[in-house]
Amino acid sequence: xxxxxxxxxxxxxxxxxxxxxxxxxxxxxxxxxxxxxxxxxxxxxxxxxxxxxxxxxxxxxxxxxxxxxxxxxxxxxxxxxxxxxxxxxxxxxxxxxxxxxxxxxxxxxxxxxxxxxxxxxxxxxxxxxxxxxxxxxxxxxxxxxxxxxxxxxxxxxxxxxxxxxxxxxxxxxxxxxxxxxxx
Amino acid sequence: xxxxxxxxxxxxxxxxxxxxxxxxxxxxxxxxxxxxxxxxxxxxxxxxxxxxxxxxxxxxxxxxxxxxxxxxxxxxxxxxxxxxxxxxxxxx
Ligand SMILES: [Zn+2]
Numbered sequence: 001x002x003x004x005x006x007x008x009x010x011x012x013x014x015x016x017x018x019x020x021x022x023x024x025x026x027x028x029x030x031x032x033x034x035x036x037x038x039x040x041x042x043x044x045x046x047x048x049x050x051x052x053x054x055x056x057x058x059x060x061x062x063x064x065x066x067x068x069x070x071x072x073x074x075x076x077x078x079x080x081x082x083x084x085x086x087x088x089x090x091x092x093x094x095x096x097x098x099x100x101x102x103x104x105x106x107x108x109x110x111x112x113x114x115x116x117x118x119x120x121x122x123x124x125x126x127x128x129x130x131x132x133x134x135x136x137x138x139x140x141x142x143x144x145x146x147x148x149x150x151x152x153x154x155x156x157x158x159x160x161x162x163x164x165x166x167x168x169x170x171x172x173x174x175x176x177x178x179x180x181x182x183x
Numbered sequence: 184x185x186x187x188x189x190x191x192x193x194x195x196x197x198x199x200x201x202x203x204x205x206x207x208x209x210x211x212x213x214x215x216x217x218x219x220x221x222x223x224x225x226x227x228x229x230x231x232x233x234x235x236x237x238x239x240x241x242x243x244x245x246x247x248x249x250x251x252x253x254x255x256x257x258x259x260x261x262x263x264x265x266x267x268x269x270x271x272x273x274x275x
Contacts, residue, residue, distance in 0.1 A: 014233070015190075015233060016233050016234050016235070017190070017231060017233060017234060018231055018234045018238040018247075019231055019238065019240060019245070019247075020189040020191075020245070021189065021190075063235050064235055099246075099247075143235055163235055163236065163252070165261065166236060166250040166251075166252050166259050166261040167236070167252035167254060167257065167258075167259030168235060168236075168252065179254070180252075180254040180255075180257065181259075
């Protein structure tokens with residue numbers, strides 16, 4: 001069993017949220033990638049469902065110190081979504097319904113490290129856990145895996161998201177215990 | 184299942200964490216929301232505590248008015264959603 005420093009194991013799936021749980025209907029849901037040149041790439045729910053999906057089994061590490069191992073997801077790899085996007089951006093800002101944001105380097109979205117996930121444990125992802133779809137970037141602390149994801153803006157410059165601008169680490173690698181700014 | 188779940192507490196949850204920073208009780212301080220302009224006591228804010236930090240939202244418009252993150256050796260207080268805080272003081 002592998003646990004990053006300072007983490008403890010949990011079997012349940014705690015719900016953390018910075019606001020009310022959102023109910024985003026799939027008939028109006030959309031996911032938009034905007035490049036640094038302002039080019040928009042848009043998918044509605046049907047288009048997302050038509051894309052090839054993967055079933056990653058991953059460990060989750062929350063900055064509040066719980067970890068949950070071997071969780072089962074289904075979703076579309078960001079590689080599939082970004083392959084047709086012309087960009088040389090170094091950074092990405094992830095936006096959620098409800099206004100939440102989180103930032104990460106562009107390369108952390110590539111090479112099988114990130115998904116737009118819509119099923120958990122074989123079931124539709126519940127709103128409490130960020131459904132209908134959330135970002136899943138399990139190699140970073142879980143606040144980076146934005147719930148209720150609605151889009152990603154690609155940028156040349158890094159800028160801090162919701163928690164990154166209030167004391168949390170800009171990158172958030174659990175294995176280097178990058179919880180707070182300066183860690 | 185609830186159509187809308189909303190797990191928050193009132194702003195009295197901010198009493199201890201803010202007293203740690205300001206050394207006075209801030210719950211009766213009056214905050215004005217940047218987003219909608221409404222003014223109300225800190226104790227009346229909607230506080231989401233099941234999160235990496237405390238997130239206080241305006242009871243009128245739901246926008247974030249205060250975020251408080253407590254690390255092991257620092258606290259971060261983000262007040263960009265608050266236009267002003269009127270803090271009761273003893274008369275001079
Ligand atoms: Zn307001």
